Amino acid sequence: MRARRECLACREKKVMIPLNHYLLLSAFLFSCGVLGVVVRRNAIIVFMSIELMLNAVNLSLVAFGQFLGDATGQMLVFFVMVVAAAEAAVGLAIIISLFRNKQTVNIDELNILKW
Amino acid sequence: MQSYIPIFLMIGVSAFLGIVFLVLQRFLGPHRPNPEKLSTYESGMPPVKSARERFSVKYYMVAVLFILFDIEVIFLYPWAVNFRALGLFGYVEMILFILILLVGYLYILKKGALQWD
C-alpha cells in the first residue's frame, strides 16, 4: 500500500517514464523477435526469438496495466508466461525427437515434405 | 531527457571505477601464479574434462519437466498475496490446482521419466 502511495506521488511530480517509451521498447523487441524468426535457421534460435516476441508483449501488457490502474493486464501476463513454458516444453521435446531421427536442427534441412 | 542525467552520471562513474580497479591491480598486486591457482575452481573439484561438449539427452528431460513445474508456481503468488481476501474459496481452488499438477507428476513418475537409467 505504501509503495502505491509513493508511486502516486511520483506521478504528480511527473518524473514517471511515459507509457510511449514502454510501448516503443516493446514494439522494438517484438520486431527483433520477428526478424529472428524470419532470418535464423537454427530451430532452437527461432524458438528463442518467438519467446522474445511473447515477452515483448508481456512488457506492453504490464505497462498498459500499470497506466490504466487495472490488474487484467498483469493477470494475462501470468497466463502468457505459463503458456510459454508449456510451449517451451513441447517445442523442446519435438526438437529432441527430430534430432534423434535426423541429427540436425537446421530448418532448411527439413525437406521430406515440400516446404 | 533532464531526468536521465543522474543515470548517465551513475553509469559513467561506475564504469570509470571498474576500469580504474582493473588497471590498478595489474600494477600494484603481486603476480605469482602456480598450477593450483590457475585451475578453473581453485578450491573446488578438479574438472574431469571440457564442459563444451554435448550433454546427455537425459538432462533435457529433467530440464523440460523442471520448466513446467517451476512456472506453475507463478499462480501461487497472487493467491498468497490475497490469501485472506480469497479465504476458503481460494484455498480449495488452489488445492484443486495442485491436485491437477499432482496428477501430471504421478504420470511422469509412473512413466519413468525421472529414472536416470
Add this chain to the structure above:
Amino acid sequence: MEFFSPTDLLGSSPILALGLFSLIALLVNAFLKNSAGMVFYVSAVGIFVAIGCSIYTFPMNATAFSDMLLVGGYASFFSVLFLVIALFSMFIAKPYLEREQYHYGEYYVLILLATIGMVMLASSADLITAFLGIEMMSVSFYVLAGYFRGKLSSNESALKYFLLGAFATGFLLYGIALIYGTTGTTNLLRIVTMYPQPFNDPLHIIGWGLILIGFGFKVAAVPFHMWVPDVYEGAPTPVTAFMSTGGKAAAFSVFLMTFSVPMSMRDERLMTVLAVLAAASMLLGNWFGLSQTNLKRMLAYSSIAHAGYMIIGIASATPMGQQGIAFYLVSYALTNLGAFGIIAMMEKENGGNLNYEDYAGLGKRKPALAALLAMFMFSLTGIPPFAGFIGKYYLFASAVQSHMTWLAIFGVITSLFSTYYYLRIIVYMYFKEATNHEEIKLPGLTFATVILCGAGIVLFGIVPSLIFDLMKSIF
C-alpha cells in the same frame, strides 16, 4: 465477496467434465499396463458426458465467471460439434493406430485436452479465455502432429506446425495487448458497448489487424497458409482428420465471435480486408489443389480454399453469413472426417497408398467405399443434394446481401476450378483399371464412422432446417 455461483459451474460443466475425464484417463494410463483400450473407453465416456452437459445448457444463454465464458446457445452448439468431431476422430484413430503399432493411451488424453481448448474457444466472451483456448488446443495439436515419434515426416510436420503456430500466437497476443491498452478491458461484451469511440484510435485498429493475422494462421487462410500442406501430409492421418475439422471449426467459432465486435461498426476497410483474404484463399487453395498427386495434400489445399469460403461469411457480417458459417462447419467437418476416414483405411505402412493412382478401380474392388468417397467429393465441390451445397449457397448469398457480389461470383468461379481435382478421384475410382490388387481391410469402427458421416451430409443436405432451426435461437 461472491466469487462464483452455481450457474458458473453449470455453465462451464462441459469443460469441467472433459477436464475431469482427461485426468482420470491420464491416471488410468499411468497406473495400468497395456491400458490404451481402457483409456479409449474412459475418453469416450468423458466426451458423452460433456455432450450431455452441453445439450443441457443449450437453452441458458448466459455468461459465467464474470463474463469470461458464454453459456448455452452459441457455445453449446459449437461444443457439441467439436465433441462429435473428437469422438469420430477417435473412432477413426483406434483401428489405424493398432495397425501402425502405435496404440498408446496418451493419444486419447491429448484429444481430450485439445477438445477442452476447443470448447473453451467456442465459449469465450473474453480475449483471455480465447487466448487460453487457442493455446490449449494448439499445444495438444503440436504433440499430436508429432505422435509418430519414430517417423521423420511426423517429426518434421510437428516442428513446422509448432514454430509457425507459436509465431502466430505472438501476433495474436500483441493484438490482444493493444486492444486491452486502448479500451482498458479484454472483455468482448464490454468492448462492444464502448464503440464507436475506440475505433478512432489507430492502435486499436492495428490490434484487430494483429489478431486477424493470428486467426488467419489458425484457420489456414492465405497468406498465412504455408504450414497447412506440410503439416497435414506429415501428421498421422487420424490426427489430420481431427485438426482439419475440429481445429478449423474451433478457430472459426472464435474468429466469428471475436470479429463480430469490430464488424458491428460495418467498417468498409475491414470488410474489404476480409473479402480480399477470402478471395485469395479461395483462389490459391483451389489453384494449388489442381496439381496435387497426394490425397492428404490435396485435402490440405482444399482446406485452405474452404477457409476462404467461410471467411466470406465473416466479411459479410450478416446473420445469414454467420448461420452460413455454422452450417458450413458442420457439413465440412462431416465430409472431411469421412474422407480422411477412408484415406486412413486405404493407407499402407509408411505413408503408402496415398496417391490418386492407388485409388484406381476402387469402384469395382470396394463399391461401398468408392460410393462414400464420391459422395464426400461431391459435397466438397458443392453439388446438391449434399450438405456442402447448402453451406456454399448461404455464404454466397450473404455476400450478395452485403453488396459484395464480386466475391460471390469469385467464389462460384473458384468452385468450378475445384471440381477438376475433386472429381478426378472419382474418374480414377470408376473409369480406370486397378493396378493394385492387395486386399483392403475395412475395420468396422472406422467404416461405421464413415457411414455415419455420409448419412449426416445427406440428411443435412436434404433437410437443412434441422440445423437452421437451431441457429435461429443463436444468432
